[in-house]
Amino acid sequence: MKIIIAGDGKVGLTLTQKLSAAGHDLTLIDSNQRVLDSSVERYDVMGVQGNCASMRVLESADVKKADLLIAATSSDEVNLLCGMTAHGLNPRIHTIARIRNPEYGKQIFTMRDVYSLSLMVNPEKQAAREIERLIRYPGFLQRETFAKSRVEIVELRIQKGSKLCDVALMNLENVVKCKVLVCAVSRGGVVEIPSGHFILREGDHLFITATAEMLTQLLRNLGIITHKAKRVIICGGGRIGYYLSTWLAKEGVSVLLIEQDEARCEELSGKLPPEVCIIHGDASSQFLLESEGIHDCDAVVTMTGMDEMNMIISLYAQTCGVPQVITKVGHMENNSMQDSLGLGSVICPKELCCNTIVRYVRAMQNTTGAALTLHNIAEGQAEALEFVVDADTKHIGEPLRNIRLKRNILIACISHGSKTEIPNGDSMYEAGNSVIIVAKGGMTLLQLNDIFE
Template sequence: MFQKTNKQPSGGLKIIIVGCGKVGSTLLEELSKEGHELSIIDQRSERIMEMTNMYDILGICGNGASYSVQKEAGIENADLVIAVTDSDELNLLCCTIAKRVGNCATIARVRTPDYSKEVGYLRDKLGLAMIINPELEAAKEASHVLFLPTALEVNSFAHGQAEMVKFKVPAGNELIDMSIAHLGRHITNEILICAVEREGEVYIPSGNFILREGDVVSFVSNRKVAREFLHKIGFETRRVKNCLIVGGGRAAYYLAKELLRGGIRVTIIERDFKRCEELSVQLPKAVVINGDGTDKELLKEAGIEEAEAFVALTGIDEENILLTLHAKKVSNAKVVTKINRITFTEVIDNLDLGSVIYPKYITSEAIIAYVRARKASKCSNVETLYHMFNHRVEAIEFKAQEESAVTNIAFKDMHLKKDLLVACIARKGSVIIPSGDDCILPGDTVMIVTRHTGFNELTDIMA
């Protein structure tokens, strides 16, 4: 059984998505905006009906690992197959069959820790373009924040050489009523403030932009300078010493493992006894408590009032939100909240939940970066992509492969699009915050922050 709608106009890639859960539907939403020809496969007819009613796509109800189903979805002419069902084994099988019957690239979602240890082997032996693990990536994002707890977000670029750090300007801070130009002259010129959110509006600021109390600011610099800058303007920059995690799923395992490796004490509360036993074996240095994480007395006994960090990682968004609000009320902990659904982002933004992590966004951004790289010319390549401020701003990392219309020209002589900044350049191990006299050279990694969407290559920055 299948539902079919009119095909999208050509120009994009022909992509088959297997699995229409949270990640699959998010990918469908994002990739449809970018003009690709999409087919979806799912065993639930109601999901197929729902998606084909919303988007101009081909929808097929069936087993994504079936040759006949893949053929019906257009595997012989597909450019890319993305398997994001709930089963790691099914995802790997879908990709293996797709590689055998079609001349296409394949991406699989693989979440099980046992497989995650073998990512390189699986990718090479099965010929996968990418293996993506939402829980592992969410844990990495959470750990970055806990290693720099005054930040709301910390994202890495240029293989860790550069960081984009988001923070909120608190009452009484010296940045209030200061222009960005003054900050550069009198505090540091080794960072670049590339985006500011104020009262629901997002700005790509110029030097004349005046910072205010409550502004949510994103800046780019190398890792050392980021910490020096935050310390200089009065923020605490040391990592947390201990962390209380509620929820013992895969994300909790990955996060605890990362924190323990960094010398941070970890306590996990999980209501499933069998899972507690598994975690105790997998994480012998962690304290694992069997109980209901929403029990206030249990949270108190587990040390929530003294915790320096609190991370809500249950599978229920509402539970995570309430846990975080409770933690903020009874402690001074740095809080991190995992949100799976994104229907009420405006409400969530107003709840002051600290650092909020969306695993399915992390997954979709990595895949979209790969898709854009496939569309780009040989002159440049999309390396990474981050959506900022509820998808109103994109931070894109390009690799300048060879000479093009944007290389060897000083930025002051370039005609760049409005609402766009060249945030940093990574060159031979150094991070450059560019001035008007700087230019892009072949081999550079270049980070662009823009309110425009859909950039596939570096030359898209030109007006």
């Protein structure tokens, strides 16, 4: 597809990397010629320098022949005007805009026909929602839902002394006493789609497929005690902190928000529910954290404007015995380093936003048979996709043991209507079933038939 990306910042650069690797015809627009030259030199893309909301610049980018425009500049207003102008020049184009200001959310939804937006993405709101889900369902580092929320893929780290240490996957059910499937393992930053002979080690990150009921049983059988968070400390009062505090307060969670900027504290006090306690202070201060009861809280979320500061606070929270620690980072380039530090759950708003856009692009590519949902797991080194089996799908009614799949691909789950199955060699799928596939990164799976040899 021909795609225009307006804005070559963090999100634009990440999208350029992901979409150019998938073989799309990309044109970048940015007002900074130096930044633009760097991306054009690094990737096989075209570059246009200028204001992306300008009709002249959009025409120079050949907008009339484009299939999709992604507006991801630092200005919400420019992104909106860019999308509207592009749609005026090419009524068939799909438009996606990054909108970060909470004040615009309801307005854009109400006037979506006027703005001509196919999709609006808000990285901070997405990150806050992901963090809220993790706090509401503790025990795992990450959670992704499929099959109308009946199936999940979760991330679990094997701690020292865990029952899972030195267990071969073929013997896993004997240890955990419930039906789950380890669909991917990350060890030392390298991801594998494991076979039954794979032996688990301390420090491994497991990506496990199971129903919600089985996951609860898994935690219980592994001795991982979880309870709903009652008191949460949030370090940083940016947009993510605003969204998260609002949602947690509505659920009856006691929220303490620490923000260093006095003016921002005053602004938040007028916007947040009165139940949220706002503290003006330095979240990296050991004295402040201890005086505010870090040892007694259920979760700490670090989301200051500096990754390094977030990591330091999270590490200190771990030493204080906080049951759940969630760390926001702006960059995921140092995955293995972050993993070795033990920062708890790591959330990257930029990655969440880009993954949403890539899912939309995939759906555009092939509407018939396209993946219903797509999630990046294991720091983007693997993907989990959900497909519906249709009449054109190969091997309907055949036992899985007789089907040859491409290398590094696994069928992780089959949903037969309301019944969900973690498959074995005797399992079969029929037309109308939904199937969850896990594949190592770098593979392009546009439809279910792409998984077969």
